[in-house]
Amino acid sequence: MALEPDERRDPRDPASPSGAETRSSDTTDALIARAVEAVRSAPEDDASWREITTNVLDRVRRLMGPSEPVLVHAADGATTQDDEGSRTYLSTRVLVAALRRLLQQAPTHAPTGIDLTVDGERLVDVELRLVGAYGTDLRALADRLHVEVLALLRDLLGPDPQLGASTVSICFEDIVDGDPRTV
């Protein structure tokens, strides 16, 4: 990237003097440049950097964001799983991860936001924000995704009668030229 004129060395700056001091300051500048280059080239292969990376990614994978339990329905639509009235719940964290993977399967779109609303232990709203690929028939894509998302939710949560087409809303926030998963 080209520098703006005022981003080049200021000739009045003592770090880049002129006249009789030029040779001396040139040597100093060269020393500084050499030190900067040594610093720049040092850490990337360093063992401590590898350790930092490992620690960061471990912490990231262990981090648990906010989550809510969602009631799972039995195959017959009951909210209890057996005669003793036991209930099963699925964390919204699991649902978001499953939806994210579903929405990352094709080069026509990519998710930018997945928001779930839970009311009374039931999933009542799924808001999906997407980026689409230029040239994709977005209405057809949205229709297909509605079906796939609902099927996924019903597989995970059982036949909750509240889960319907109106539960899922899809918004395309942007269109990009290429595969939105990598562009």
Next chain:
Amino acid sequence: MITGNRADVSFPEPGLDYAEATDAALVRAAGVGDDAAFAEIVRRYGPGMHRYALRLVGGRDADAAEVTQDALVSAWKSVGSFTGQSALRTWLFRIVHRRAADLHRRRTAVPIDDQLLSHLVPSLQENALQNVLDEELVQALQDCLDELPWNQRAVWLLRELEHMSYDEIATTLAIPVGSVRGHLHRGRRTIAERMARWR
């Protein structure tokens, strides 16, 4: 693809190669919880963040590691709300700077001689740059940097080491561009004087 068996509904990770992905795509994916995309962000910008942290905190490797790790974990937590108003790199360096400033404040609150602290030479075990041939030169530069006031040091590092533009530095440090110019001018002058003496 979707079956009636709940054990089968978890789609596999898409296995995308994020090495060539744009920053925008990485932010998008990391924002919805894709840790593989975040790992690429770490790979792409982490070394620079660590380098900046290391020089900012006086070459103390343990402190730089703490600052960098905390900054990256903060970035993971908040990447979903990153609006893209600044470049991803600028945003990441801003988080590093804040973390380093927090550490600096904690350190300077300790009632010991500030000069002693700023001139502590990292032990050989701690110094991440001990394998660099120019170790003495780097140490001399670090000593110069340690003598600079905090903002001058930060501006000098972002400009000379990370090659950021004045606007990017201003955004990273949340200061006016005019202040960036002033800090850089004074920082360069001091470094040049000190390094001339070392030579």
